[in-house]
Amino acid sequence: MKKKKMVSLAMAGTLALSTLLTGCGGEGEADQSAESAGSVAGEGSSAEQEPEGGAESDAGSGSGEKVTITYWHIFPEGDAFKPVHDELVKRFNESQDEIYVEDLGISFFDFLSKMDTAIPAGTGPDVAFMDLTESLRRAEAGVLVDLTPYIERDNYDMGQFYGWTQEIATYNDHWYGIPFAGGGRFLVYNKDMFEAAELDPEQPPRTLEELAEYADKLTKVKEDGEIEVLGFHPTLGNVSFRDYVLNRGSVFFTDDSKPVVNSGANLETIEWYVEMTNKYGAKQVQSLQAASSTTGIDPFLAGFVAMEVNVVDFYKKLSESDINYGVAPMPGLKEGENATQGGSFDLEIFDHGDQKKADAAWEFLKFMTSIESQQYWASENKWPSTNQAAMDSCTEFNEDPVWQVILEVMAQTKVTKYEPTAPNWWNLLAPELEAAQLEQKTPEQALNDAQQAIETAIENNAVLGN
Amino acid sequence: MGRNQKGQGRRMKRRENLMGYLFASPWLMGFFIFTLYPMCSSLYYSFTNYNTLKAPKWIGLRNYQIMFTSDPLFWKSIWNTVYYAVLSVPLGIAMGVLIALLLNRKVRGMRFFRTIFYLPTVVSSVAVSLLWMWILEPNFGLLNTFLGRIGIIGPGWLTDPAWSKNSLILMSLWSVGGGMLIYLAALQDVPESLYEAATIDGAGAFKKFFKITLPMITPTLFYNLITGVIGGLQVFSQAFIMTNGGPSYSTYFYGYHLYNKAFSEYQMGYASALAWVLLVMTLLLSLIIFKTSDKWVYYEGK
Numbered sequence: 202m203k204k205k206k207m208v209s210l211a212m213a214g215t216l217a218l219s220t221l222l223t224g225c226g227g228e229g230e231a232d233q234s235a236e237s238a239g240s241v242a243g244e245g246s247s248a249e250q251e252p253e254g255g256a257e258s259d260a261g262s263g264s265g266e267k268v269t270i271t272y273w274h275i276f277p278e279g280d281a282f283k284p285v286h287d288e289l290v291k292r293f294n295e296s297q298d299e300i301y302v303e304d305l306g307i308s309f310f311d312f313l314s315k316m317d318t319a320i321p322a323g324t325g326p327d328v329a330f331m332d333l334t335e336s337l338r339r340a341e342a343g344v345l346v347d348l349t350p351y352i353e354r355d356n357y358d359m360g361q362f363y364g365w366t367q368e369i370a371t372y373n374d375h376w377y378g379i380p381f382a383g384g385g386r387f388l389v390y391n392k393d394m395f396e397a398a399e400l401d402p403e404q405p406p407r408t409l410e411e412l413a414e415y416a417d418k419l420t421k422v423k424e425d426g427e428i429e430v431l432g433f434h435p436t437l438g439n440v441s442f443r444d445y446v447l448n449r450g451s452v453f454f455t456d457d458s459k460p461v462v463n464s465g466a467n468l469e470t471i472e473w474y475v476e477m478t479n480k481y482g483a484k485q486v487q488s489l490q491a492a493s494s495t496t497g498i499d500p501f502l503a504g505f506v507a508m509e510v511n512v513v514d515f516y517k518k519l520s521e522s523d524i525n526y527g528v529a530p531m532p533g534l535k536e537g538e539n540a541t542q543g544g545s546f547d548l549e550i551f552d553h554g555d556q557k558k559a560d561a562a563w564e565f566l567k568f569m570t571s572i573e574s575q576q577y578w579a580s581e582n583k584w585p586s587t588n589q590a591a592m593d594s595c596t597e598f599n600e601d602p603v604w605q606v607i608l609e610v611m612a613q614t615k616v617t618k619y620e621p622t623a624p625n626w627w628n629l630l631a632p633e634l635e636a637a638q639l640e641q642k643t644p645e646q647a648l649n650d651a652q653q654a655i656e657t658a659i660e661n662n663a664v665l666g667n
Numbered sequence: 668m669g670r671n672q673k674g675q676g677r678r679m680k681r682r683e684n685l686m687g688y689l690f691a692s693p694w695l696m697g698f699f700i701f702t703l704y705p706m707c708s709s710l711y712y713s714f715t716n717y718n719t720l721k722a723p724k725w726i727g728l729r730n731y732q733i734m735f736t737s738d739p740l741f742w743k744s745i746w747n748t749v750y751y752a753v754l755s756v757p758l759g760i761a762m763g764v765l766i767a768l769l770l771n772r773k774v775r776g777m778r779f780f781r782t783i784f785y786l787p788t789v790v791s792s793v794a795v796s797l798l799w800m801w802i803l804e805p806n807f808g809l810l811n812t813f814l815g816r817i818g819i820i821g822p823g824w825l826t827d828p829a830w831s832k833n834s835l836i837l838m839s840l841w842s843v844g845g846g847m848l849i850y851l852a853a854l855q856d857v858p859e860s861l862y863e864a865a866t867i868d869g870a871g872a873f874k875k876f877f878k879i880t881l882p883m884i885t886p887t888l889f890y891n892l893i894t895g896v897i898g899g900l901q902v903f904s905q906a907f908i909m910t911n912g913g914p915s916y917s918t919y920f921y922g923y924h925l926y927n928k929a930f931s932e933y934q935m936g937y938a939s940a941l942a943w944v945l946l947v948m949t950l951l952l953s954l955i956i957f958k959t960s961d962k963w964v965y966y967e968g969k
Contacts, residue, residue, distance in 0.1 A: 320719070320720060321719045487805070625932045632915045639827075641828060641915060654739070661738065664729055665934075665937075666716055666726060
């Protein structure tokens with residue numbers, strides 16, 4: 202406990218030093234953000250625009266006629282994150298009088314299929330709120346505007362974004378999207394259940410060994426075998442096998458894109474995964490998974506599990522629940538050595554061959570990913586921004602232990618990159634994992650079969666000329 | 668005058684033809700734009716590598732080559748689909764005939780029962796799937812709760828690979844109402860005089876059913892068999908909603924493989940090729956059934 206406090210004190214100290222004392226979010230911020238918005242618009246004004254599009258861009262900014270760009274995102278009417286998102290768009294539109302952003306919120310479940318049909322038809326928006334982990338597929342296909350010239354022209358500091366987002370936002374050293382919001386995963390735990398099991402609620406498990414120990418103590422089984430409370434289950438929450446592999450410092454592909462799914466480290470991981478899956482009986486957990494995926498009710502929030510791994514933007518739901526919760530980084534093999542898989546959304550500009558619109562869209566991207574916008578987004582929506590400079594300099598986070606853990610997690614997040622030769626590798630691995638969990642195959646057999654299937658897929662892709 | 672009349676007649680006929688096409692044109696346009704054109708382009712795409720973002724690239728027969736030589740999931744999905752169709756189609760027919768026989772009796776309130784049995788057919792397959800997920804839920808689902816009462820520990824219907832396909836087959840029987848309605852109509856077409864004659868000859872109920880009823884409704888059985896086989900090979904939505912093709916590929920049907928290739932891996936070319944292979948398989952099966960129909964289908968007045 203002492204150790205943790207010292208760590209957070211030290212972190213707070215460094216944060217205080219690095220911060221510009223801006224604070225973030227909250228009231229009384231309106232003035233400040235209006236100011237900053239002004240400066241952003243100033244930067245983008247016609248005076249500073251390099252030729253690039255030549256006459257076209259001159260016409261765009263000089264004539265005083267507004268350039269309207271369309272922007273699609275995943276926050277439809279009624280979405281919990283919509284008000285903050287709308288406010289950002291509004292602020293951009295009010296910050297200058299050259300560009301108008303016309304936005305459209307589409308439910309996340311329809312969003313991708315709508316984009317999938319709109320992109321090839323050329324009827325898509327100028328800017329979209331996309332899944333960064335898939336952006337390379339679009340970059341590869343040439344439907345995105347290369348942002349590198351803009352970044353170089355404006356000296357836009359891409360180093361301010363988390364390293365793991367940089368890793369997946371670049372393709373052949375070119376940028377095709379600016380990370381917006383996302384993060385890794387953390388362990389959430391029920392403090393009341395900890396106390397009932399005589400565990401210190403301020404002392405969450407730090408290692409996988411401790412995790413298993415705690416899980417045993419927290420699990421409550423009725424006499425007829427029905428599970429009342431599950432201490433921990435590796436598949437409940439928002440987590441996958443990928444997280445546990447990255448957590449142990451292992452990978453699925455080498456840096457030069459060779460599959461190493463059945464490596465020794467991964468075998469250890471799957472053995473642990475299968476053991477933890479079936480420890481308290483598989484049937485109830487399977488039905489629980491099915492129930493929670495149909496109803497959308499989270500087992501932790503429903504009070505069925507004492508600990509679960511979930512994405513860091515689960516913070517908003519946690520904060521709105523009546524559960525006495527705590528959060529901690531994912532327990533690792535050794536204390537402090539841990540990681541989870543990161544996911545992020547980014548803003549991408551689609552290439553419609555219109556330089557004026559692309560230029561305007563770039564100004565919008567800069568505004569949305571600026572420190573001020575990103576801080577406002579994170580603190581109001583409790584959904585971490587991917588701008589590390591924004592996250593680290595938000596003094597408001599210093600007093601909040603949950604944000605402290607999130608900041609720690611964000612820095613340790615890793616990614617599984619898009620593999621152009623086997624984009625569907627996960628679809629081939631997942632059923633094999635299932636077979637291992639159901640004890641239809643030994644863990645070793647399952648991984649070998651997955652490796653084989655992925656190798657075949659790579660060969661087939663080569664035959665197809667992909 | 669005669670010639671004039673003839674000319675007039677021809678003109679009228681032409682006008683009639685024109686009017687005919689005009690009236691049919693909404694359907695014709697729909698057919699050309701939404702059926703024929705997509706079919707032709709999917710045939711073209713099946714010879715290309717097409718990921719929806721880049722222009723399709725001609726690769727000849729390579730999609731087909733991969734399908735038959737190095738796509739293990741292709742064969743797995745065929746096996747699953749055939750298993751499903753072979754069990755669900757005959758069971759569905761038997762069940763449909765059985766219910767139709769029951770509903771063909773002259774009992775009070777029969778209309779009510781007919782409506783009840785037909786109702787599931789009207790409900791969208793998504794809603795039916797969601798409903799059945801709860802019925803088949805292993806711990807507190809309706810089915811296992813009932814089995815528990817009589818001392819049987821029910822399996823994980825959808826979560827156990829040994830049961831998942833059978834569960835979907837069981838579930839498919841819920842919507843035999845469509846077929847039932849057609850059998851019911853056929854049953855009512857069987858002339859009463861045949862039964863009367865059989866009764867006079869001293870035939871029992873079983874004999875009457877197998878010697879009169881069944882032969883008389885064979886044209887309907889034939890029709891339902893064909894549509895059933897075609898539908899069975901296209902099974903998709905249950906697996907998509909209820910099991911995601913799992914657990915461990917046990918409900919990974921052909922339609923699911925096709926969907927997966929098209930919309931999660933964006934291999935439209937490959938998916939189109941899969942669709943054409945399915946079409947050919949369906950055609951072949953239908954042809955075989957047609958060929959055998961001479962042997963067992965009885966048409967009145969033939």
